[in-house]
Amino acid sequence: MPSVVKINVLTVPEEMRRELEKRFAGRAGMVESADGFEWFELLRPVEGSDRYLVYTRWRSEEDFRRWQESRAFQAGHAQAAGEAAAQGHGHGQGHGHGHGQGGPAATDSELWTFEVVESTGPKQEG
Ligand code: HEM
DSSP states (O other), X not given: OOOEEEEEEEEOOGGXXXXXXXXXXXXXXXXXXXXXXXXXXXXXXXXXXOEEEEEEEESOHHHHHHHHTSHHHHHHHHHHHHXXXXXXXXXXXXXXXXXXXXXXXXXXXEEEEEEOOSOOXXXXXX
């Protein structure tokens, strides 16, 4: 079965970039222990786009779904939710995350799904 790539596309206004990166820098680090998790990267746009890519790779769709329904996902996104609650931001309306100083860091999110057809890494010497 090919690995599955799940990319969360976050639209982040210029003035919220630093806040979003700070939150990811302080992330819970629970996804690393999720069954079937293979890789995570936060990709910063450098050419005129305002869309960050939260790149994750999984052994299967099922593994991703199990993580997305897990406490680890909630915990992995709770920090911002916690901050929002502490500042009395009406967390009720929003969902899970991207909040904190001055409300949500992302103004929009979209989930892209891909299957890994071909992949390679650097040539192993020796
Ligand atoms: C509404 C959609 C989403 C928004 C706004 C969002 C935003 C965020 C933010 C701000 C964090 C940093 C931690 C925090 O502040 O709590 C975070 C953590 C994370 N997000 Fe999301 N996220 C969303 C949905 C997703 C989805 C669908 C994926 C899967 C591709 C994903 C993957 C991750 C990962 C892997 C982490 C790190 C968790 C950990 O360290 O355990 N997020 N997200």
